[in-house]
Structure formats: C-alpha cells, structure tokens
Amino acid sequence: MATNNTVYLDSAVPDQVRRERLYAGQIFVFTPTPQTRTLRDFAAELIEEAFAPLDPGTAQYEMPVERFVEIFGPLKPKYMHHPKTRQLLCEVLAGFGCDLDETYLDVPKLRGVTSDAYLTAGVGYVHPLHRDTWWSAPVAQINWWMPIYEIESESAMAFHPEYWSKGVQNFSEEFNYYIWNAVGRAEAAKHVHSDTRRQPHPPEDIDPDPQVRFVVPPGGLVIFSATQMHSTVHNTSGRCRFSTDFRTVNIADLRAGRGAPNVDSHPEGTSLRDFHRLADGANLPNEVVAAYDHGEKPEGGVLVFAPPPS
C-alpha cells in the first residue's frame, strides 16, 4: 500500500491483515462491541467512585487542582493494575481476533485531560505532537485508544498524517527508556503546575495541520501504529476527557522484523519487557527483546517500571 490514506470503520478483516494495514499507516475505527462496553463500564465505575458525589466530567470546577491530583493520581494505578482490567482487555482483544498465544499486551493507561488547561502537567500531561516510538516503543507496536465518556472534537485525539513518511527533529536519540523508568515516570504525580521531565519533543512547534480527529462514542476504539504522529487536543470542551489506551505487539511480527517504517525514532532501550502474553501473562522471550534493545543500560537504569505501592 503506497500511502496512508484510509480509515477502516468496523472492518472485519483478520488481525494479520489489520496489522499489515496499520503498519502501512492506515487507521481502524470501531464502534462499541459488547466487550469494549464492559471495559468502558468498569473504568467509568472506578472513576465515578473516586470523584463521588461529583460528576467526573465537571469535578474540576468544584475543587483546587491539588485536590484533583489527589483523587486522580491514585486512580490511575488502581485501574492500570487491577486484575479485572487485564481480564477485560484480554476479552476485548480476543473479540477483535487477536491470537492469544501470539499477542502480547502492556499495562493499560487511564488518562484524564481536564478542560481549559486546569491541569496540564504530571498525571494530566497533555501530549504535544509525538510518536510513541520516540519513547522506545517498537515499530510493530499497535495502539488502542478508547474514550470512556462522550467526547467532542475539542476533547479528542488528533492525528497528523503528513508526518507518516516525513521525519522531524525530536531528540529521541537523547532518550533512554531505562532512565525514564527510573526517574521520569516515578515523578509524574509531583508535577502539578509544570512538567519539566525530560521527554522527546520536536524542537519547535511543528505544523499540526492537516490533522484528523475521530469522535467515537464511549467504548469505541481508534487503533493505530505507534509510529503515527498524534497529539492530545487542548481540551476546550468544558468537560474533563477520560480515556483508556493500551498497546499490543505480535510475536511473529517481532521475530520477522515486520512493522511500520521508522522515519525519525532513535531512542535507547526498548519497552518490550512491559508486554505480557494474552494467554498466560508470560514475558516475551529474551532473544526477541534483545533484538530490539539498542544502546546503553546505564547504572541505576530500570528495565521495567514498577509503580510505587499505593
């Protein structure tokens, strides 16, 4: 396929074909399925319980930002590491035809993007234009993104298709995943007003246009390659946007070196140790990880991020 020009809606192609098309820059969008609805409902339940009796979408208007961080900070790891979350995710992926023995899943994220720049740092970090591969994701990584409540264009995620084949300066060559695990991620909750953690980024504001945003219903999915240039839209919808996202890799693709083209990602280290087989939670074999593990393992670096006990 020559160019990234297609969005597939509720496509029934097998997982292998879907992966090939994702690696070619196409995007897949799905309306909710019974399994994604169950996952959405579980995430919503945790969020609503944490913010009760307030509406999570407008809770930010009822409390100082420090209080919001106090509530939302611990909620993220609670969802991410809940055994039920992983179980529901496996059911979602099985429903989409992912092979349980070949597909490996990382720990899902829960994100809250508040409206009108109430909280833009740390646990509410608003990601500017980026590719996940700048942060040591493999080019065979596939990202799955789901809003938990209704979203608007003003609270969506944006894709910037022109950069699919056009590299930009981004300083990923200065990024080491193991140092990030040791320092950057552990400090996220401390950054309430500004975010000074060292992260890859384009050197100046690169043109976000043309851009495409998918306004999918709660429990709908947007699936894309980790090399897609994407960003968090500066939320001006008046409601906090809650979403969950998770990532998969397929071991046959990793072994064969299949994946999206790499136009500008040169970080050290690999995030592949974060992925676990759907069938039984096993790690990827060492030789597969080693083939993607470039650069230094600095002293004090951490191969796999372990969140502080909450």
Ligand SMILES: [Fe+2]
């Ligand atoms: Fe991302």
